[in-house]
Amino acid sequence: MTDQPIRRALLSVSDKAGLIELARFLADRGVELLSTGGSAKLIADEGIPVREVADYTGFPEMMDGRVKTLHPKVHGGLLGLRDKHADAMAQHEIGAIDLLVVNLYPFEATVARGADFETCIENIDIGGPAMIRSAAKNHHFVTVVVSPDDYRAVMDDMAANNGATTLATRRRLAAVAYGRTASYDSAISGWFAGQLGDTFPERLTIAGTRRQTLRYGENPHQQAAFYVSGDERPGVATARQLQGKELSYNNLNDTDAAYEAVAEFDPAETPAVVIVKHANPCGVAIAPSMAEAYRRALACDPVSAFGGIIALNRTLDGETAAEIAKIFTEVIIAPDATDEAREIIAGKKNLRLLLAGGLPDPAAPGMTVKSVAGGYLLQNRDNGRVFREGLKVVTKRAPTERELTDLLFAFRVCKHVKSNTIVYVKDGATVGVGAGQMSRVDSARIAARKAIDAAEANGYPEPLTKGSVVASDAFFPFADGLLAAADAGATAVIQPGGSMRDQEVIDAADAAGLAMVFTGMRHFRH
Structure with missing residues (x-):
């Protein structure tokens, strides 16, 4: 038989949304309700018959509520196979629990509001995940619900099947349940690693909720x-x-x-x-x-x-x-x-x-994840920023104040363009962008070509790269990329430096009358 009647339900939730409607629906169909703490009080206050778990197990809540559902009468009622363990359940007076409705202590929300270490620890649910996993494992007989979003589906299923749920519903809800406990443990693991300053823990866990x-x-x-992910960084x-x-x-x-x-x-x-x-x-x-x-x-x-x-x-x-x-x-x-x-x-x-309600902080720490065959690449978000006091003038001519302002603007832009990157800027606006080329000289030429096209489209007498500055996300390995920028009309250059041929590139800049500064920081973006 794949349909399983609901005769006894255990309801223990931190999120009380929809609880009374569900409890009343179940009680009206003769389902015995078990509950704990605030959930039991809320149900009882509505005049709905409910039995405290402590009364059901004969074992009081203790240790500040840490031990209340960790009991054989609860887990036996969830894990017992009705077709194999009926004698053991009867011998030990363990009644079957057919429906488990649990949502967990709000650990993620507690962390998000900046609670202290001990408060976060106290909001790690133990009994809830244990019961959820028990019920989900035994989904052939037990229906498990971990979110108010699924209350209606269970009520509809019971209404359509004479008080029973179908195997298809129970399997779907079991999968949802394991996803929830996995994401919960992932949140705890990530938070704990952060508390210990362990940026790259031995085991990586990634969790998200489908939007x-x-x-x-x-x-x-x-x-x-x-x-x-639950990260409140403003954006999409x-x-x-x-x-x-x-x-x-x-x-x-x-x-x-x-x-x-x-x-x-x-x-x-x-x-x-x-x-x-x-x-x-x-x-x-x-x-x-x-x-x-x-x-x-x-x-x-x-x-x-x-x-x-x-x-x-x-x-x-x-x-x-x-x-x-x-x-x-x-x-x-x-x-x-x-x-x-x-x-x-x-x-x-x-x-x-x-x-979006705000702007993300470009200097804030964070992580980025990229999948590769058989694994993941994890790195810190590129939150590096370059300011004028960190620049090193390497040419005979130093940039003018106007050039310097545009150079910093250009380097900030090229951080967000796919490598290899060349960005031309004039008076606080990009006038040519070369992205994602296999050689830097090609990026410089493509950006210049696009500037010519833009001049024609806008009716300008000449490309705006004339008198512009140029930024490169990484060093020029040869002078050819720099000379291509000079040919396009650039008068000043910003680049990380660090090439074996830096001096060759500096000499070429001097010969062309360019000003050039090194940042000491590159911005590859792949």
Whole structure:
């Protein structure tokens, strides 16, 4: 028989949402209710018959509630195989528990609110995971529920099957249950490692909660889903989508790249706009107004910007929204938006507008994970930043104040462009971006070529790389990449340095009249 009647249920939850509705449903169908602590009191206060677990087991709660469900009458009732262990259960007066409803102590929420070490330890649930695992293992006979989101499914199943649940329902819920205990243990493991300063523990655990099943992955033949980690870093995981169709895998990936890039620019200092296409910035600019920053970012590569992702570091205003609405855009993400801006964007029904509520801190620590065949690569997030006091002038000519400002801007941008990276900047805006090439000289030439195309598209008399500065995410291994930038019109260079041929490159810069600074920090991005 695959349908299992529910005659006795144990309800013990920290999240009380939906508990009374479920308890009343069960009681109305003659199910005996067992419960503990606050759950039992809440049920009893509603006039619903309920029996305390301590009364059921004949063993009192003790040790500040640490020991209450860790008892043979509970675990025997959950683990006992009804077709094999009936004699043992009868001999030891162990009644079958057919339904377990448990959600765990709020460990993750306790950590998120910054509680001290001992408080976090006290919010590690022991009895809950033990019961969940027992019930999930014995799902052929026992229904286990770990989230209020599944109460309705159980009630519907029982209503349709004369008070019983189906094997299909129990198997699905068992899988959900093991996922929950695994993610719970993962959260504890990660927190404990962090408390000990163990950045790379011996065993890596990664947990997430599915936010969305996506239409497909990078390509239509790939399946995909979006999971959230619980990290409150502002971005795609925290944003509210005000309008537009469902976000795709590529939308989410590109929007994350755009928002992380625009966060490099302090909104208290200046408005900034980043336009991303295929995970690479194709236009970045700062300006006195957000609308002007957008226009300048768009001018860098108006062709690539079509169908792109736009990220702002300040509230989206009406003027900027009207400018963005002039071309096809997939997604806008900003900390907030004015009512006027929302009304304008509402006229573009397919344009997604995401409000993240804040900006991520580009200097904050964190980890990134990349899968490889048979394993994972784990590293610290690239939160390195370069400031003018850390620069080393290596050429005969030092950069001017204008060049220095643009050099720092350019190096901050190239951190978010796929390697090999060359970025040309002029007056606080990118004017050429070369991304993802196998040789640095090719990136320099492609960026210059795109600047020529942008000049033609915008009606400029010459490419804006004339009189620009150039940034390289890593050192120039030969002088050819630097000379290509000089040919494009760059007057100053910022790069990490560290090549065996640094002096050859410095000499070439001096011969071309370029100013060049070394950062001592590179920004590979693969």
